[in-house]
Amino acid sequence: MRFSRMFIPTLRETPAEAEAVSHILMLRGGFVRQLAAGLYIYLPLGWRVINRINKIIKEEMEAIGAQEISMPVLHPAEVWQQTGRWFDIKEEMFRLRDRCGRDMCLGMTHEEIITWLASTEIRSYRDLPQVWYQLQTKLRDEARPKSGVLRTREFLMKDSYSFDKDEAGLEENYQRHANAYHRIFSRCGLKFYQVESDPGMMGGAAAHEFMAPSSVGEDEIVLCGKCGYSANREIEKGDKCPKCGASLKAEKAIEIGNIFKLGTKYSLPLKAFYLDEKGNEKPVVMGSYGIGPARIAAAAIEQNNDKDGIIWHRGIAPFDVEILPLNMNNAEIMRIAESLYSRAGEEGFEVLMDDRNVSPGIKFKDADLIGIPYQIIIGEKNLKEGVVEFKSRKTREVKRLKPEEAAEKIKIECGG
Amino acid sequence: MRFSRMFIPTLRETPAEAEAVSHILMLRGGFVRQLAAGLYIYLPLGWRVINRINKIIKEEMEAIGAQEISMPVLHPAEVWQQTGRWFDIKEEMFRLRDRCGRDMCLGMTHEEIITWLASTEIRSYRDLPQVWYQLQTKLRDEARPKSGVLRTREFLMKDSYSFDKDEAGLEENYQRHANAYHRIFSRCGLKFYQVESDPGMMGGAAAHEFMAPSSVGEDEIVLCGKCGYSANREIEKGDKCPKCGASLKAEKAIEIGNIFKLGTKYSLPLKAFYLDEKGNEKPVVMGSYGIGPARIAAAAIEQNNDKDGIIWHRGIAPFDVEILPLNMNNAEIMRIAESLYSRAGEEGFEVLMDDRNVSPGIKFKDADLIGIPYQIIIGEKNLKEGVVEFKSRKTREVKRLKPEEAAEKIKIECGG
Numbered sequence: 001m002r003f004s005r006m007f008i009p010t011l012r013e014t015p016a017e018a019e020a021v022s023h024i025l026m027l028r029g030g031f032v033r034q035l036a037a038g039l040y041i042y043l044p045l046g047w048r049v050i051n052r053i054n055k056i057i058k059e060e061m062e063a064i065g066a067q068e069i070s071m072p073v074l075h076p077a078e079v080w081q082q083t084g085r086w087f088d089i090k091e092e093m094f095r096l097r098d099r100c101g102r103d104m105c106l107g108m109t110h111e112e113i114i115t116w117l118a119s120t121e122i123r124s125y126r127d128l129p130q131v132w133y134q135l136q137t138k139l140r141d142e143a144r145p146k147s148g149v150l151r152t153r154e155f156l157m158k159d160s161y162s163f164d165k166d167e168a169g170l171e172e173n174y175q176r177h178a179n180a181y182h183r184i185f186s187r188c189g190l191k192f193y194q195v196e197s198d199p200g201m202m203g204g205a206a207a208h209e210f211m212a213p214s215s216v217g218e219d220e221i222v223l224c225g226k227c228g229y230s231a232n233r234e235i236e237k238g239d240k241c242p243k244c245g246a247s248l249k250a251e252k253a254i255e256i257g258n259i260f261k262l263g264t265k266y267s268l269p270l271k272a273f274y275l276d277e278k279g280n281e282k283p284v285v286m287g288s289y290g291i292g293p294a295r296i297a298a299a300a301i302e303q304n305n306d307k308d309g310i311i312w313h314r315g316i317a318p319f320d321v322e323i324l325p326l327n328m329n330n331a332e333i334m335r336i337a338e339s340l341y342s343r344a345g346e347e348g349f350e351v352l353m354d355d356r357n358v359s360p361g362i363k364f365k366d367a368d369l370i371g372i373p374y375q376i377i378i379g380e381k382n383l384k385e386g387v388v389e390f391k392s393r394k395t396r397e398v399k400r401l402k403p404e405e406a407a408e409k410i411k412i413e414c415g416g
Numbered sequence: 417m418r419f420s421r422m423f424i425p426t427l428r429e430t431p432a433e434a435e436a437v438s439h440i441l442m443l444r445g446g447f448v449r450q451l452a453a454g455l456y457i458y459l460p461l462g463w464r465v466i467n468r469i470n471k472i473i474k475e476e477m478e479a480i481g482a483q484e485i486s487m488p489v490l491h492p493a494e495v496w497q498q499t500g501r502w503f504d505i506k507e508e509m510f511r512l513r514d515r516c517g518r519d520m521c522l523g524m525t526h527e528e529i530i531t532w533l534a535s536t537e538i539r540s541y542r543d544l545p546q547v548w549y550q551l552q553t554k555l556r557d558e559a560r561p562k563s564g565v566l567r568t569r570e571f572l573m574k575d576s577y578s579f580d581k582d583e584a585g586l587e588e589n590y591q592r593h594a595n596a597y598h599r600i601f602s603r604c605g606l607k608f609y610q611v612e613s614d615p616g617m618m619g620g621a622a623a624h625e626f627m628a629p630s631s632v633g634e635d636e637i638v639l640c641g642k643c644g645y646s647a648n649r650e651i652e653k654g655d656k657c658p659k660c661g662a663s664l665k666a667e668k669a670i671e672i673g674n675i676f677k678l679g680t681k682y683s684l685p686l687k688a689f690y691l692d693e694k695g696n697e698k699p700v701v702m703g704s705y706g707i708g709p710a711r712i713a714a715a716a717i718e719q720n721n722d723k724d725g726i727i728w729h730r731g732i733a734p735f736d737v738e739i740l741p742l743n744m745n746n747a748e749i750m751r752i753a754e755s756l757y758s759r760a761g762e763e764g765f766e767v768l769m770d771d772r773n774v775s776p777g778i779k780f781k782d783a784d785l786i787g788i789p790y791q792i793i794i795g796e797k798n799l800k801e802g803v804v805e806f807k808s809r810k811t812r813e814v815k816r817l818k819p820e821e822a823a824e825k826i827k828i829e830c831g832g
Contacts, residue, residue: 007483007546009537033533036492041533044483044548051484067423067460068467072570073489073553074510074522076452094490096512096522098569099557106490106512106522117449117457121425130423132460137489137553141515153514154488 001319003354003366007044010366020216022301023148025310029370031318038145038153045370046297048318048350050156053293054135056187056315057158060180066131066160071113073137077103079112083269092140106139111266111288114161118284119272122163128274128284129169133160135293147216149294150254156294162287165276167263170285174261177289181210181257188296189313191303192256195221197232199260206261210291211253212299219255222248254299255292262286304394310371311394319352320344320414322372326360326379333378336388336403340376344410368393374413376406417735419770419782423460426782436632438717439564441726445786454561454569461786462713464734464766466572469709470551472603472731473574476596482547482576487529489553493519495528499685508556522555527682527704530577534700535688538579544690544700545585549576551709563632565710566670572710578703581692583679586701590622590677593705597626597673604712605729607719608672611637612647615676622677626707627669628715635671638664670715673707720810726787727810735768736760736830738788742776742795749794752804752819756792760826784809790829792822 008030017034018024026032031046042050058068077095080086086093086105094106107113114132122128138157145151162173178194185192190212197209209232211221220233226246239248266272267283276282297316304311314320321344325337337353344351352372354363360379367375377389387400390409401409424446433450434440442448447462458466474484493511496502502509502521510522523529530548538544554573561569578589594610601608606628613625625648627637636649642662655664682688683699692698713732720727730736737760741753753769760767768788770779776795783791793805803816806825817825 005481007485007537007548033536035488035529035532039488039490039492041488041529042486044485047484047486050486065421068463069423069460070458070463070466072451072455072457074455074555074570076455091515094512094514096510098510099507099559113451113457116451120449121423132423139490143515154490 001350001352003352004356006352008366008370009043010369018148020147020150020298020302021305022150022216022298025301025305025369025371026148026298029310031370032149034148038142038151040149040152040154045318049297049312049316050293052316052318053188053296054156054158057135057184057291057293060184060187061133061158061160063183064131064176064180066133068134069132070134071107071110071117071136073107073139075105075107075113077105079116079270080105083112083115083266085112092142094139094141107136108138108140109157109288109290110134110136110159111161111262111286112270115266115270115272115286118163118267118286119270122272122274122284124275125165125277128163128165129173130163131160131173132163133158133289147218148298150216150298151218152294155292158291158293160289162289163272164285164287165274165282166285170261170263170287174259174287177259177287178208181259181289181291184291185210185212185256185296187315188300189304189315190256190296190299193221193223193230193253195230195232196235197258198235205263208259209255210257212256212295212303213251213253214299214302215252216302217252217254219253220250221253222250224248254295254302256295256299257291258289260288262288305371308365309369312371312373314373314414317373318350318370319372320349321374321376321410322352322354322367322370324354324360324363324367324375324377326363326377328355328357330380330383332383333380336383337378340378340388340403340407340410343407347411347415349410349414374410376410417766417768419768420772422768424782424786425459426785434564436563436566436714436718437721438566438632438714441717441721441785441787442564442714445726447786448565450564454558454567456565456568456570461734465713465728465732466709468732468734469604469712470572470574473551473600473707473709476600476603477549477574477576479599480547480592480596482549484550485548486550487523487526487533487552489523489555491521491523491529493521495532495686496521499528499531499682501528508558510555510557523552524554524556525573525704525706526550526552526575527577527678527702528686531682531686531688531702534579534683534702535686538688538690538700540691541581541693544579544581545589546579547576547589548579549574549705563634564714566632566714567634568710571708574707574709576705578705579688580701580703581690581698582701586677586679586703590675590703593675593703594624597675597705597707600707601626601628601672601712603731604716605720605731606672606712606715609637609639609646609669612651613674614648614651621679624675625671626673628672628711628719629667629669630715630718631668632718633668633670635669636666637669638666640664670711670718671708672711672715674705676704678702678704721787724781725785728787728789730789730830733789734766734786735788736765737790737792737826738768738770738783738786740770740776740779740783740791740793742779742793744771744773746796748799749796752799753794756794756804756819756823756826759823763827763831765826765830790826792826
């Protein structure tokens with residue numbers, strides 16, 4: 001893509017409303033804009049990051065046999081009344097009435113709807129186990145939306161749900177999800193912990209959260225340096241490890257995912273029953289599993305930035321490489337830039353070319369700000385010696401390479 | 417994917433609530449389920465079709481330089497009040513209040529939001545032209561949701577918006593969209609017409625609709641057999657062609673897309689201005705362009721089905737080919753089935769294997785019902801002669817081929 005043609009409105013100044021570093025950098029880099037409190041528009045760069053994260057999530061969900069479906073954002077009140085959450089959840093739920101006066105709400109999560117679906121479709125033990133997932137918008141009327149995309153009133157969520165005959169089946173799907181989550185967050189380049197947590201409004205028997213350590217995190221986790229035990233501070237009493245007695249250390253963290261053993265909390269009220277091998281009617285045993293792609297993006301920025309901007313991990317960067325021709329009027333510079341651009345494109349890499357007619361200083365600043373992992377800088381001085389610069393955004397290491405070598409270097413660094 | 421592991425709840429009987437053929441077949445084939453009036457859940461097969469349609473749409477949008485963004489479903493009332501549509505649109509708009517009592521609505525469309533974005537980001541003629549698009553949920557409180565996914569209260573829409581300096585620029589982007597729409601609908605295998613239409617609630621100067629002829633369509637179009645003129649019946653007075661005077665013939669049709677020249681209808685009230693070459697402030701000239709992926713799917717079924725089920729066009733089928741091993745206990749049948757399955761998968765095709773332990777009759781019926789374009793039927797009798805059957809769902813033509821030849825045939829029929 002051409003920087004000049006692409007809609008990347010970078011900003012020189014820090015917007016007044018920004019709090020977290022990720023928020024500042026996503027605004028300055030032209031990744032998002034705030035429409036109203038807690039409501040964000042994703043611009044092309046930001047949406048590319050979300051799409052890359054979603055692709056990783058989908059691959060790992062498919063790998064554990066989850067099947068993608070799609071449920072509505074708008075829900076009839078009845079199913080929420082049947083589980084009682086219509087009454088238990090207060091101001092956080094957006095409620096409305098349709099033209100006939102029927103009570104409706106906007107989906108904060110989809111346990112009710114998926115359990116309704118299971119109740120109509122699952123009949124026998126032969127239909128189990130099942131794992132269904134979606135990437136769908138959730139709406140929650142947060143009291144204090146803040147920190148950019150970290151706490152919003154509308155956000156995309158990957159939510160999956162498992163349906164099993166019994167607790168043993170649930171345990172298996174729960175572990176499979178935990179493993180998939182480890183792979184997803186690792187592929188996104190995050191530092192994270194899996195910690196014990198409180199099931200909260202989901203109900204159910206057990207829960208874990210996936211926490212990315214960051215000073216802007218709203219959660220606090222406790223970690224045992226000796227035995228590796230970790231938990232959400234909320235459920236942890238005292239400052240000694242309950243497993244080995246060593247001292248616990250606390251750390252702020254961003255919640256990027258969670259997994260819940262729901263058991264029969266939803267299948268009982270919504271009558272999601274199946275017939276077992278002996279013909280007895282039993283409630284389906286469920287699990288529920290969430291990931292917030294926007295929180296992954298924000299946590300990645302919080303963990304990987306410097307004074308000049310974002311340092312994207314290559315798995316979720318909006319582009320693989322950026323080409324910076326420093327003088328648009330120099331035919332030789334442009335010839336090499338275009339040739340590297342088309343070659344990398346043909347090899348399947350996503351390349352951003354800064355073809356704006358602006359000073360080298362602006363190109364350097366914007367490239368560091370938006371944080372694409374590798375930059376190929378093509379300037380007159382180096383070109384006299386037949387070389388271009390291949391720069392790592394992260395290490396700032398610069399290699400002077402022949403154009404041909406730079407093309408090979410893209411394959412080595414960004415491939416596979 | 418394995419039929420047995422995949423969630424495809426096919427039905428033998430026609431559900432009572434179904435009206436249009438596409439509705440009956442999508443329910444019976446396990447593509448969708450209705451949660452409440454006008455609110456649908458997409459099951460795995462149905463969601464695969466939507467994803468394939470979305471992929472075609474994205475490719476053709478990118479080909480005309482459109483950039484993908486994402487705007488919220490939930491909107492603050494203010495922007496809708498500024499254009500007046502907050503007051504003009506009546507019951508069709510879902511309205512609600514947030515916890516602070518602020519008026520909000522659910523997005524029926526996104527002209528207001530995107531124009532707000534343009535007003536904050538576009539400053540100069542150098543920033544123009546721009547084309548931004550999204551695939552996002554729309555909500556409209558339809559008086560009479562009906563015909564399955566054809567008229568719902570919540571649906572996915574591809575909406576794009578063009579921003580130009582002047583009418584000439586708009587004309588160019590309008591034509592580019594019209595051409596892209598022709599390619600999209602052709603790739604989806606639809607028979608369709610581009611007809612003149614009424615801009616309606618969008619306002620603006622000119623509009624065209626893309627109409628897929630079908631007896632369940634809610635629109636009526638008029639066509640001139642002599643000069644090719646076509647229009648929506650609503651805007652056409654009389655039954656003679658306004659261009660050549662010949663008789664017009666009427667046909668029912670499903671609206672699958674629309675394009676609008678908005679001009680400055682939105683940029684003026686929302687102050688989306690730019691500075692021209694001489695430093696004068698001018699309103700951005702806009703266009704708005706929509707496609708409903710679910711309507712494409714339903715129209716495709718209406719146009720391509722027979723008494724046994726759906727006949728998917730290969731561009732939007734949920735899978736490329738289905739393999740039917742007729743006896744799961746025959747080792748040779750299963751060896752060949754597995755070998756064809758893995759080979760086609762490795763070659764990049766999407767294959768559904770009906771590995772359920774059910775009678776051949778049920779497998780035949782379900783395969784014809786869900787309508788994957790090609791079936792490979794592996795039975796004992798044919799196998800004694802060293803062949804399998806390669807069947808076209810559309811023509812019902814059956815070729816008896818050696819397994820090796822069947823593998824090659826997949827590449828020929830489904831490739832490229």
